[in-house]
Amino acid sequence: MNFPTLGQLAQRVGGEVQGLTSLPIHGVAALHKAGANDITFAADEKHLRLVSTSAAGACLLPRNYRGDKTAGITTNLVFVDDPQDACLTLAREFRPQQPPQTVGLSAAAHIAPTARIGQNTQIYPGVFIDEHVEIGDGCVLYPGVFVGHHSRIGNHCTLYPHVVLYPDVHVGNRVILHASAVLGADGFGYRFRNGRFDKIPQLGWVEVEDDCEIGASTTIDRGMLGPTIIGEGTKLDNLVMIGHNCELGKHNAFASQVGLAGSVTTGDYVRCAGQVGVADHVHLGRGCTLGAKAGIHKSIPDGDTQIGYPARPEQEQLKIVMATARLPEMRKTLRDLESRVEEIDSLIEQLTTQGSSS
Structure with missing residues (x-):
């Protein structure tokens, strides 16, 4: 096999070589795992220190x-201008993604007669497409996908195995839905009356705007009356839960196990680390960042960074954490002070008694 040289790869990413341009490169690897014929990258000074030991x-x-x-x-x-971007460019050359198999509209799929399917869309065996569904051009629906009635899917979308779209789910263009994502299930809405929970009908829908990516086993509930909205360009990790009537802004990014209760709204560019929990009817301001496991009970201002439970501004919470770490020491100090106060009180009492006697 003929491998490209370092000089050839540098030309492809607009780079300048310092070293052996004729070195054959066999692949791309992480800094700590790369071998003698691998190329890697370091994007900052912290990782630069590791280059010499790699x-x-x-x-x-x-x-x-x-x-x-x-x-x-x-x-x-x-x-190069951007090491990470250049590394990904080269990685695609060494590991090109395989295009989906051309299966057309499989005879082993169920496609309702009223459904409309765009051009060059691949429907794999075992897909179920209900009545009055619209699917755009260039989509791929893998085995086990269910698309409920009156749902719409835009152009160039990918639905991986066992994705479920309940009825009236609207998906934009270039959306990726990973395996077992469920969009449009009933919201968690009940009224407690006469000693029992009565179900509130969930009559709304779900809207996922263009260029979103929804992780595996993530769930997005339909609204009670209106929509649950996932804004353009938003990325949801695996196992994220979005409650009914939530409205997410554009280009949000939520890590795994984030949970939003009903009617939460967010601005654009909101970031939530893993296991953040947000109470109902809270607003997360534009550009705010929430640290892992943060518990959000009230709205967050634009651009704020909050951590902890209950969530507080980062610097305030760090002071509390530092003070908490000193509690054993402070407890000992307090006991020592109490003992000294008792000694002083006893001495004062003795002096007072002696003064009275004289």
Whole structure:
């Protein structure tokens, strides 16, 4: 097999080589796992320190690192504008993604006669498409996908195995739904009357705007009356739960196990780390960031960073955490002070008694 040289790869990403341009490169690997014929990358000074100890044959670095910052590094280096982007570009060459198999509209799928399917869409065996469904051009629906009646899917969407769209789910263009995602299930709505929970009909729908990606086993409930909305470009990790009537802004990013209760709204560019929990009817302001396991009970201002339970502004919470860590020491100090106060009180009492006697 003919492998590309380091010089050839550098040309493809607009890089400048410092080292052996003729080195054959066999693949792309992480900095700590790369071998003598692998290329890797380091995007910041923290990872730059690891380059000298890496076995990598070559490393992509920011262009402005050339000079003093890389003095003494013997690894072959390639200086580029964006090391991570360049590394991903090269990774695609070594590991090209296989296009989906061309199956057309499989005879082993159920496609209702009133459904409308766009051009070049692949419907795999075992897919169920209900009445009055609309699916755009260039979509791929893998085995086990269910699409309920009156749902709409835009162009160039991918639905991986066992994705479920309940009726009246509207999906935009270029949306990716990973395996076992469920969109449009009933919201968790009940009224407690006469000693029992009576179900509130969930008559709304779900809207997923363009360029969203929904992780495996993530659930998005339909609204009670209106829509639950996932804004354009939003990315939801695996096992995220979005309650009924939530409205997410554009380009939000939620890590795994984030849970939003009903009617939560968010601005654009909101980020939630893993296991964040948000109470109902709370608003998360534009550009705010919530740390892992944060418990949100009230609205968050634009641009704020909050952590902990209950969530507080980051610096305030860190002070509380630091103080909490000192509690055993402070408890001992308090006991010592109490003992000293008791001694002083006893001494004062003795002096008072002696003064009265004289």
